[in-house]
Amino acid sequence: MSTLLEKRKSKIFNFHGPIAAPVTQFDSNGNLDTSKVFEYLQHLVKIGTKGLYLSGTTGEGLSLSIDEKFQLIDAWRKALDRLPAEDQPLTIVHASSTVVGDIVKYIKRAEELNFDCVALLPPLYYRPTTKELMVDYYKQILNLAAPDMPFLYYNNYTTSPLNFEMEDFIELALDKIPQLCAIKWSHYNLHQFSNLQIRFGTRIKICPGMNEILLSTVVFGCDAPILSTLSIPEFANWFKSLDQAVKRGDLVQARRDQEAITLETIKLRKVGYLTGIKAELNRQLNSLGIYFGVPRSPVYIKL
Template identity: 25%
Template sequence: MKTTASLHGIIPPMVTPLLSNTEIDEEGLIKLIEHIISGGVHGIFLLGTTGEAPHLSYELRKEFIKKACSVINKRVPVVVGITDTSITGSLEIAQTASDAGADAVVISAPYYVSISQQEMVEYLEYLVPQLPLPFMMYNMPSCTKLHMSVETVRKAKELGALGIKDSSGDLAYLYALMDEFKDSPDFSIIVGTELFIPETIINGGHGAVPGGANMFPRLFVDLYEASKKGDITRIAELREKIIQIDNKIYSISSEGSKYIKSIKCALSEMGICNNFVSMPFTPFGAEKQNEMKQNISEIDFLEINK
């Protein structure tokens, strides 16, 4: 099954604005979507790692998909993460995404007990024929315990995958993907590591899913466009700003959950959405919040839409 969605450019993995473990921050959701879209992005990724999908109930995930797709209203393509330990749960979320008007679903390896490359292929062979939407792959070995081999990705492409998002942080692997599929321009190579965006685009990749685009969508769109043009001077200038995000936002904590918590805390300080994170995570305490407030005040490229 094919889609008219073009998987390229900057596709932010949107956080899930929450008021509690059972309630969506609806005002924050609207503000966040408008903030992201006004930055010129090329799509939005719902319920990825940054979206805290594994910690949300099926009911809340379904409600979020419906509300987000309604607000986005076809202005940009929407892809929805359906990875779960339960294949039935994955199919339920996929059907909700289809009914809500999403363009594609995103599949990673079921987590907790690690699976082999062959088991991943067999899983796809069973799952894909039942999907109501086109799909793309998501390589996230730090969370799933499976670093998808190039051969596994090739098998996924044969089953109809539109592309792959690689968040392994393995630049050699990323280059291997781009080399393997260089003669398949319709198979999108999308990077998750923010500092790899120029290398990806310059060497034949198609886009990125950067968490920082929740806060600074225009910055990442500018980096994508500079990379498309091969503008080395502009790339260097923008890369310095990406490093500033890492130093001032991501690095105020060392916890495994630091990216999600930092992005939500920063968005809260920017007046966009609530900083609540779902259990088992908890929001930053007063000391870290004050540190974030100070760091945000020092960033000279804030993108706040009044």
């Protein structure tokens, strides 16, 4: 492992704090609009965000062309560079696509722009039949695109189940992929989550990605959730309160915070999760002159 990769991985592993998955802003015609990225970033920093997870599920990365993805992270890089160095959040760029060549191009651009980490889902359609094939898939992409770029494995419940045991895959991946340093756990399976945390928690950062199981994951010591709702001030405040309550042993307050998070998440899911998040942000941040638009088809549900 190179010294540079080791240093970058250490930054991810030792990171603590909430990581927001920003939504991507579109204008009223559905075109990418990066004109207010800095204002959005200022809002996120103000409400306590310590990290960013760009162009993921919430950021509609899979609905963006490769050129749009370049425009998006270019805009975020320019916005980040306007902040003092001590205020700049940790940055993770989600790069999944069905086109491997685009994944490589996007990771290369992310490294050129000095983002901290790259995230990838498993292949979305043609699924590897063995853990060895999936390890080879990631290894070839990362070595070709950015050998010194830390890698976060994105486990999303919509891409499960795999054709092999998750724990066996992670064990092999840690042995064969030096860039692997973190997992985004967007799954309701707490049994498997606890197994992973117990087996690999001293070797890899596990970042919870589901609102509804947040308390359980924080109790396990996971202190860097990646959540789509952390752009909304109330959710950011509930997480901070929950995290602090767990640390001081106040599980009554922690349960209250979890209940508030869960109930509001249910409300968002009833109208369409991403649609609801964008609608709430449009309402709350309108005074800052920020408009997020609506999600691109086929996600958008007319309200």
